[in-house]
Amino acid sequence: MSFKPYIWLISLITAGLMLLAVGFSQAAAPPHSLFQTSTLSALLAGVYDGDLNLGTLRRQGNFGLGTVNGLDGEMVALEGQFYRVDHQGEVSLLTDERLTPFAVVTQFQPQRSLKLPTLLDFPQLQQFLDQQLPSGNLPYAIRVQGTFQTLKFRSVPRQHPPYRPLAEVLPQQSIFERANIQGTLVGFRTPAYLQGINVNGYHFHFISGDLQIGGHVLAGQFQPHQVKIAIDTLAQIQIHLPDTAAFRKVNLSGSDSSSLKGLDW
Secondary structure, three states, X not given: OOOHHHHHHHHHHHHHHHHHHHHHHHOOOOOOEEEEEOOHHHHHOOOOOOOEEHHHHHHHOOEEEEEOOOOXXXXXXXXXXXXXXXXXXXXXXXXXXXXXXXXXXXXXXOXXXXXXXXXXXXXXXXXXXXXXXXXXXXXEEEEEEEEEEEEEEEEOOOOOOOOOOHHHHHHHOEEEEEEEEEEEEEEEEEOHHHEOOEOOEEEEEEEEOOXXXXXXXXXXEEOOOOEEEEEEEOOEEEEEOOOOHHHHHOOOOOOOHHHHXXXXX
């Protein structure tokens, strides 16, 4: 049997995939898929400038989180709007021209809703979600809405070159605590096998209902009857790798979240 026709077919498929890899960031992402720019390991290593603008990112998702170039605060995407939370916790609307070094988004279309059985703190909320999710091997987008008994969250100040690793920046973070605050947690749960590419487990950002304050969630108390949870199971992952000198040169071998031990993350 001659393998030449099969070699030709494989070459054709490979060429098609390469075209998709180049052009996917311009086309709208399908539902129930995760789109990400850069990797967590690159962010940990201090790659704080990316090449993807928010106008392009918006076509990939209306729900998500990340940061903006220069690690200039925390980013929250909710209902198609992209917000920046600065190091004072203040919220501003981001324009399409802004660039991001790390972001994760999806076209949020939840297939499941949950109710809390009792008062839960943040680690217990994550354990409760683990018990409800059908598999630990799939990514999930998770929206938690309501009035929270307590919530603790943070943001970081803008950085300037030469950039330091994230573990050296986080001690500069501003931490905020609020009681009986209404708003939305925007987050993802990603499987352990994606560690280094994304966070191993849960990652939530918060924005208040009045768009006055927010940040990366560190702790909280979540009451039944006051909190609604919606979950979108994500069956596809697309990753845009920055075409920047910093990303090409950074050493990502062995880079993981262990550098953040002892810090609020």
